[in-house]
Amino acid sequence: MKADVEPPACPKRGARLRRVLGLGPAGAAVPLIWVLPAVAFMAIFFVAPLVDNVARSLSLAGGFSGAPTSALAAYAKLLGDPYYLEVLVTTLVFSLVVTAISLVAGYPVAYFLVRKSGRYYSLIVFLLVAPLLTSIIMRTFGWRVLLARRGFVNSILMDLGIIDVPINFLSGPGVAVAGLVHVLVPFMVLAIASSLQGIDRQLEESAQILGASRMRTFFHITLPLTLDGIGTGFILVFMLANGSFVTLLLLGGGSIQTLPLLIYQQFTITRDFNLAGAMSNVLLISALICLVLQLRILKRRGVKGK
C-alpha cells in the first residue's frame, strides 16, 4: 500500500484509509467530542469562580468595612493607599530578585548538566527533581532547622569559634529569598538545559577556530542562543514566585509583605473579602500577562523548530 511507504510525519498520509476504517483524523481512535467533559469541568470550576470573583470585587454590597462609594472602591483603595501600593511593589521586586538569583545560579548548573556532566547526568537530574517529592512545609522547616538560633549553622560556627553569640538568620528577607530560590531554581535549570541541548555545537567550535576566546564564545554565541530558554525559565519562575505564599508565610518572620500573604491575612484576620477579591484579581492579571508572554515564546520556538 502506498501509504506505508511515506514517512509518518506526512499529515495527508492515509487520510482516506482512516476514514474508511472509521478512525477519525490522524488515526486518533478518539473523537474530538471526548474533550467536552474536561472543558465543561474547567468552565464550571475554573473560569466561573474567577469571573465570579471579579464580579464580587466590583460589587457594592460585599464590603464589610464602611460603605463603599463606587464599584471600583476596592481597587481605588488598593492602588491609592501607599501601604497597598508598597505591598504591590514589594511583591514584584521580591519576585524579580528571586528570579534573577535563580537565573544566575541556575545557568551554570544547566551548562554543567548539558555539557560536562557525563556519567553524572542522571544523578544530577535526579537531584534536581527529588525535592519535588518533599512538601514545601518540609523544606521551609528545613531552613528553620538549619538557621535557627540553636540550629545547625549557628552551632557549627560557634564550635569553630567564629562567633560567640548565635546570629539571627531567620528574621529579615534573606532567608525567604533563599527558601523560594530553593523551591523554584530547578524549574529554571531545566528550562535553560533544554534550550542548551538544542544548540549546534559547530557554531561554538567555529567561533573558537576563528580565534574567539572561551569567554567571548560564551557571551556572543552560547548565551544569545539560549535566550528562549532563559525567557521561558524567567517567566515561569517569576510567575510562581509572584503567587507563592507558603514559603513567605513561614520564612522571613513577616519582614516582607507580599500580595498573596496579604490575601491570606485579609481572609483570616481582617476578613475584608472585597479587598481580598480585588487583590487576587491583581495577582491574576499579572499571572495572565506572564502566561501570554510564555505562550509567545513557545510559539516562536515552535516555528523555529520546524
Added chain:
Amino acid sequence: MTRLLDLLRNPADLLLPAFVFLFFVFIIAPIAIVVWMAFSAQAYIGFPIPAYSLKWFYRIVEYEPFLNSLIVSIELAIASTIVAATIGVPAALALARSRAGFADGLATFLLSPISMPQIVLGFALLFYLSALGFGVSFTALLLGHTLCGIPYIVRTVLGVYRSQPADFEEAAAILGANRWQVFRYVTLPLVRPGIFAGGLFALLISMDNLPISFFFGSPDTNTLPVVLLSYTENQFDPSIAAVSTVQMLLALLALVVVDRVYGVKHMGAPS
C-alpha cells in the same frame, strides 16, 4: 588520572564543578537536615543532637490531627487523581492528534490552572462553591484538587500520545479491530506510561497542596499540610520532621511503584 592532572594545570576548570557541588549542597541540605532531625531524642530543635530515638514517629500515631489529616490527604490525593484522569485522559487523547484550529487553544486552556496563583483559585473557589451549596466539604476539596491535577495528566498524556505514530491503530483497524477494541487494546496501552506519570504528578501535587486546602479547613476536611501549617505556627519541635519524613517516603514509594510497574523513565520513548 590525566584528567586530574589537567584540572590541576588549569584551576579555572574547577570553578564550574565546585559551583555545581555547592549548588546541590544548597538543594539537599534543608531536606537532609529534616530527615536527620526526625530521629532526634530531644524535645526541641537544637544542635548538637545528643541522642537518637524513634519517639517522634510514634507521635504521628499518638497526635490525632496528624494521623487523621494524613488519611484525609491520602484519600483526597487518590480520589482527585482518579477524577482528573477520568476526564483529563480522554481530553488529551482527543486533542493530541486533532488538526482542528482550536485544538491548541483548548490544550492551553486545560493546562492553564498550573499558571494561576493557587491562593487566588482557593479564594475564588471558596465563595463560588459555598454559593453552590458545597461549602466546606470533602467534595469542595475534591473539586479544587481535581482542577489542579488535570493539567499534569493532560500534559503528560498529550506528550506521550503525540510521540507515537498512528501506525499501531491503523494496523489494528486493518486487521479488523472495531473502534472500541482499537481504543482498549492499542491506544490505552500506548499512553499508559503517560497516564501513570501524570497521575503520579497529580498525586504529589495534591499531597503538597496548601493554598487551596486551607480555605476549606475544618476538623473533618483538614489535610496534612493544613495541620502542619498550624502546628508549625505554634510549635517548633521534631514531630514536623518525622511527619515530613514519612510523607517523603510515601512519595518515594509511589514513585518506585509507578516506575516498577509502568516505567516512568520510558515515557515518551517509542516502544
